[in-house]
Amino acid sequence: MGAARLATVLLLLTATSLPAFAQKGSAKAKPAAGPAADAADSGSPTADLTKALGGYSGQYSKFLQLLHDTRVDDQIKAQLTDSYNGLTVFAPTNAAFDKLKSGTLNGLSNQDQIQLVLYCVLPRFYSLPMLGSLNGKVNTQGSGHEGPYKYEIKRAGDNVNVSTGVNSMLLGTPLSKEFPLAVYPVDKVPLPYEMFGPKAPTPAPAPAPAPTKSKSKKKKAKKATGIADPPEADDSTADDDTQKAAAAGTVVSRWVAAVGVVGAALLTGLF
Secondary structure, three states: OHHHHHHHHHHHHHHHHHHHHHHHHHHHHOOOOOHHHHHHHHOOHHHOHHHHHHOOOOOOHHHHHHHHHHOHHHHHHHHHHHOOOOEEEEEEOHHHHHOOOOOOOOOOOHHHHHHHHHOOEEOOOOOHHHHHOOOEEEEEEEEEOOEEEEEEEEEEOOEEEEEOOOOEEEOOOOOEOOOOEEEEEEOOOOOOHHHHOOOOOOOOOOOOOOOOOOHHHHHHHHHHHOOOOOOOOOHHHHHHHHHHHHHHHHHHHHHHHHHHHHHHHHHHHHO
């Protein structure tokens, strides 16, 4: 009887302690509130660029509009869904767009506008320390005939300086810093050197050959002054006539000399 009662008590204790243990375990497994918890519940809200930029009182409305017009926002969503590398975005503020020269965007073709927006996107996730350690050229998703457009990225104290070769900027406080999407505000619109840099000078055309004086122009000039044209002779014919005349003159000279000698001999004989 004593053993049976003891076994019953042990079973009761075990049954009552298991639910409490399970409840503690589930409480420990539940993530803390915040972006990480939201990411665990809804997939990854920080991977939505529109949401990352949309909660800042319209400070990025112009960039968001350009993302939408070029359909780059859809491309970014697809990449964040399928990519294991993540993405990094340099997001220009509205004030950055206001600094552009009037007509800069409207003067670009649709394809160039797409490349301008893609230039703001790096093809992998970079935290701020990672960017500071790069210290060199970094590819972007913008590209042209000679390959991907690049940034020159260097550490600048506790921050990071990004240079395009046309303009440069420091990165602001991250708007999203959880993998797979890092978003950094910039106070200038990044302008690719390949699109906005100085163009190579156009080579000067070769000098035109000097105009030749035509006989027809000479004739017209003489007719205008009332002077008759002398008969034209072929250059080669004139040269031949000159040579023949010179030869004939030589023969005549020799004949005259011979006649003179003969005449002198005859006169000497007579006298």
